[in-house]
Amino acid sequence: MKKLSHWKMSLDFLLGLQNNNDLLPDVKEIQIPVKNSILKADLYQPKLNSKGTIMTINGLAPLGHRDPRFIIVNKSLCKIGYTVVSPFYEEICNFKISLRNIEDIKDSISYVSKQSEFTKTGKVSLFAPSFSGSLSLIAATDAEINERINAICTIGAFGNVETVIRNLFANQELDAYGRMILLLNFLPISIGENENLFRALTLAILDNYHKSNEATLGPHYHSMKKEDQLLFDRLKNDTEFRMYHWNQIVQNGGESRVLLTALSVIEYIDKMKIPTLLVHGIKDDVVPSSESLLLYKELRKRQIKSKLCITSLISHGDTGFSLKTLIEFPTIIDAFSFFFANATDLNP
Known part of the structure; x- marks a missing residue:
């Protein structure tokens, strides 16, 4: 029964992504303190009891957490019952690649997971595309941070x-x-x-x-x-x-x-512990799907709970899944049901 409920959540999530309504809903704007700075963030709260908390980490896009595609993702996650915290990582949005990116993600995970307003269990899950997906995987290998994460979903991440x-x-x-x-x-x-x-x-x-x-x-x-x-x-x-x-x-x-070296996930693979979903477009024209395959093989070798989904339904780091090719539909549903099964709080 639980598996069926996670499949339904996955189906509803994917159907939500087909909605082109990218208007920002009535969200609560919050602030997240990190080292030497304050991050702005949007808090999406479900109408009923929350199934868990998901932090969405924006990619290398100027609009960041308010990129129209990202708003649709956040709304879809919230609609299926998750509290969503979506920070604005200014450095990433200004195309600046640095080690501070990783520290900001770690600090924001630490802060959000400790706020009872955002999570009842002291844990969050991560949803991140592309470059930010890799940064999130690295952040999650920190000994303190990995205790505060239920699951990770990356879209088009790289290993090397x-x-x-x-x-x-x-x-x-x-x-x-x-x-x-x-x-x-x-x-x-x-x-x-x-x-x-x-x-x-x-x-x-x-x-x-x-x-x-x-x-x-x-x-x-x-x-x-x-x-x-x-x-x-x-x-x-x-x-x-x-x-x-x-x-x-x-x-x-x-x-x-x-x-x-510091930006290569493969360098941290021995410290990985968290259930991980790796989704990748088969025709990704930035990061080849072989990068997620590399990570998946290394995770499986270390017996880390993980799932790989290479699909033609998306391009690079895309958060909008086209469902026109119905033959791949069950595979995508199964992939996200794995993520939601691990992202759902056991004791909400």
Whole structure:
């Protein structure tokens, strides 16, 4: 009976994602203290008794927890009975990749799990796409934090960040949005500071996100020096040129090498304890599905309760599952029922 109820929750959740109503509902705005900062967050509260608490961790998107796709996810989780806490991670939304991202996630988990207003059991579960999915997995390996988590669901997470960056730099056919974010973060190690160039990269990312066809990049690009325009164009279109700079980044070592290691989930795999659902698009054009397969194999090897779902129903880190291919529907339902079975409080 319990399995059937989790299947129904999974079905209702997936059907909720088909709703295009992305208007922000009547949520309570709360604050979450982290080291040297305060995070804003939206609190979604179910109408009836809560089945548990899920924290949703936004990806590398400027609107963060209020990205229309994320609002739909939060509403759907709340509708099936979960309390949802969705913080706004400003650094992540500003495309800044750093170790502070992990610390902010850990601090927010610690705070939320200790508030009786948000959870009755002192535990939460995590739902996170892409880059933030990997960060959440790393945060959950902390000895104190993993005691406060029931389950984790990641969408399009990676195991080895260096492999993902190399693939994005080397393959022109892969996603330009992710590539530009990585260039923005790691290119200064190779070329030093160049304010106009990095402004151009930032605007290219924003235009890609908003699908605005270079509305903001164009004027800035035309104001740049010719040599900076050429540098931008080569970074955008020249695979060999990008790979040259990637090799420079790796060879320079120092903080970049530490960061690359620190952002790779595979480095923490021996500390993993929490039931984990890994969902990945088979045609993901940023992080190949082999990354989730790698993590799944390592988790199973260590006898960690886990489930893998590689599907054609989503693209990279997508939270909107198309249900047009009905043949995969039972597999997706089964995957999320695993997550909800572990995310539901045993003693609410």
